[in-house]
Amino acid sequence: MSRLYALFRQLNILFKAFFHLLYPDLCIHCKRELTSKHPYLCYSCTMRLKLIKWQKQAAYNIVYQSLNPNLVIYICALYKFEESEPIQTLLHELKYRFNRGLGLHYGKELGAQYSSEKRNHPIEILVPVPVHARKKFDRGYNQSELLAKGISTTTGIPVSTKVLKKIKNTKTQTQLNKTERLLNTIGSFSVSEEIMNYKTIAIVDDVVTTGATINAICQALMQKNNNLQITIFSLALAQQE
Numbered sequence: 001m002s003r004l005y006a007l008f009r010q011l012n013i014l015f016k017a018f019f020h021l022l023y024p025d026l027c028i029h030c031k032r033e034l035t036s037k038h039p040y041l042c043y044s045c046t047m048r049l050k051l052i053k054w055q056k057q058a059a060y061n062i063v064y065q066s067l068n069p070n071l072v073i074y075i076c077a078l079y080k081f082e083e084s085e086p087i088q089t090l091l092h093e094l095k096y097r098f099n100r101g102l103g104l105h106y107g108k109e110l111g112a113q114y115s116s117e118k119r120n121h122p123i124e125i126l127v128p129v130p131v132h133a134r135k136k137f138d139r140g141y142n143q144s145e146l147l148a149k150g151i152s153t154t155t156g157i158p159v160s161t162k163v164l165k166k167i168k169n170t171k172t173q174t175q176l177n178k179t180e181r182l183l184n185t186i187g188s189f190s191v192s193e194e195i196m197n198y199k200t201i202a203i204v205d206d207v208v209t210t211g212a213t214i215n216a217i218c219q220a221l222m223q224k225n226n227n228l229q230i231t232i233f234s235l236a237l238a239q240q241e
């Protein structure tokens, strides 16, 4: 049996090597061939990702319009968002191409960053930014849920998709300015009574740009539980003015 298994394993390795010769894994941004050390992005594209560390001030800037700016205690983001750069390709791949492995991989990276810098700051549950049920059905998945699952793998913090729901199927925000985004998101989330059981939660998003979505979520959460402390996990963060 073990001989048969060893033979199967050898054949599997050979098949994979042959398949790789025919269809090598390519960098999602520049399409150059990848090495096993750098999945999804090649070495030079990975070097173009700009790392962000814990940014308390950025967190405050993002939620400055909310009723209680002390609600958000930390933001844990991995990369600075820049147009036409590898980070934009990475976010596009995550959002529209159902690259499950990529979502989990960068979620784990976020989790590792949190674990290395958490500074006695516990989190009870991870709450992915929800998409409307119809959008989730059309797209087949929610990219923030994939990231949350990756974070959970590294940190052991459970994911809850029941606490927060998207009740308004808002139009896509890409072409909207800051004020339009705020108006677009107001009243579009509902929060379950389960939130009363928690003191510290984390919202997980793929990219935070104007902060309109995060603000709308914070306000909805605060209406149900005024003592909540929130951390924001985001793969990318746009520079705040």
Ligand SMILES: [Zn+2]
Pocket (backbone or CB within 6 Å): 027, 028, 029, 030, 031, 032, 041, 042, 043, 044, 045, 046
């Ligand atoms: Zn590349």
